[in-house]
Amino acid sequence: MALPAHKAAGVRPAAPVALLVLAGIGAAFFLIPLIGLVLRTPWTAIWDQLRSPEVLTALRLSLLASLSATAIALVVGVPLAWTLARLTFPGRAVLRAVTVLPMVLPPVVGGVALLLAFGRRGLLGGWLATTFGVHLPFTTAGAILAETFVAMPFLVITVEAGLRSMDSRFEDAARTLGASRWTVLWRVTLPLVRPSLVAGAVLCWARALGEFGATITFAGNFPGRTQTMPLAVYLALETNPDAAIVLSLVLLAVSLAVLIGLRDRWLGSS
């Protein structure tokens, strides 16, 4: 009784001061680097930098690659999350560990592993090239693959958690009413886990947008083909720090806008 009333009246629980202080330190830890970046931004040069073809090319490629990676992650990652959440089979723990591995693996190591799998002399790469004429390293498709590899775990674990915490009685009810398995999945399960799906997709997209190590190792760096924003930032830092700061700011603004916008709109937690 007390809890809903609490919520309805909008009364906040009293927070221990020490907790707030620590939370403040935590927030400052994230905020101060952002402030540093904003303070160092050459605002007068920002439009010239933004209009430059190099920046536009990198930005366009970044959006294309990160959105494609998210789409692929949705198509194969959601079924994987469902399998991990709903089926019991030997080796499930191992499969889950393998799925999450790219999150803890240094991305450069991930890139090397991708080369050994999909590279010209890799496990599948030679076969892909001779059978389908598909070459992944040094191509945009390779950049998308690298981003998918690193970013998909964020989608899988978020959706899996959503599926696990979902009340499966709705699915049972639908099934007893004669719905087929596909109908249950499309009309009951997926709509119920929509917040997790959206959150997972957004996290996955944001991670893909920031991907650097696996992309540069597996797909290399070429403007318009594989040079995404993070790669452009890294190279600009060597020669033209102002351009690097502007590029970073653009990346930051795009990510922040999408994270804030999607959160309010889809997750209803403003």
Next chain:
Amino acid sequence: MRWRAVVALVVLALSSACGTSPPASSSSSALNGTITVFAASSLTSAYTAIAKDFQQAYPGSMVKFSFGGSSTLVAQIQQGAIGDVLASADQPNMQKAVDSGLVAGSPSIFAHNRLEIVVAAGNPKHIATLSDLAHSGLVVVLCAPVVPCGRYAIEALQKAGVSVNPASQETDVKAVVSKVALGEADAGIVYVTDVKAAGASVQGVDIPPGVNVVADYPVAVLKDSQNVPLAKAFISYLLGAGQPTLHRYGFAGP
């Protein structure tokens, strides 16, 4: 018991200090301690070997390294990184350090490096000259134009009148070598020393002196050095006794 041990230790320490310090000459007492050397990543193997010899030649001295891209190192020193010696893979970055007032005295050239075409061991694509790199169907990777090795590669290709369509512009020279070593690329343009350091999985194809580019490696004492005598000794060692080691790793003398 314990007190006796402490007293014994103190006496021992005092006596050894008294026993050794008076005969030691002023130069050897100055030539100990630690120096930190900021060095271009292409120097990694050669400098690590030279430091070992140097520490043997000057007992009590210690050389620590921070290896990285030359431009990164200069940026770090500009941002306040403390060190004693800077060794850059090109003149422009050393000049940047000089112009920022980070260097004491004037830099000296201690080594040269040349470019070479790096190919897989056995040279399966039979690459013999720079113009072979223009063949279609050949996967060529270069350093990005902002990195010294990329700038030099473009210079060499221009001298040879060759236009190459690289599959990738890598961020550093080691990445070019590893793409060739892994079989992902057929050829790249890197320094002679990098081919040597990469071992048996790759080999070098000579670029004739007429179209080759020579990279100068300057070294200097940093202004904020805490141990100028040892820093100077290290530089003299590079210019003298360290030269055979540099040669062994593919560098040419100054």
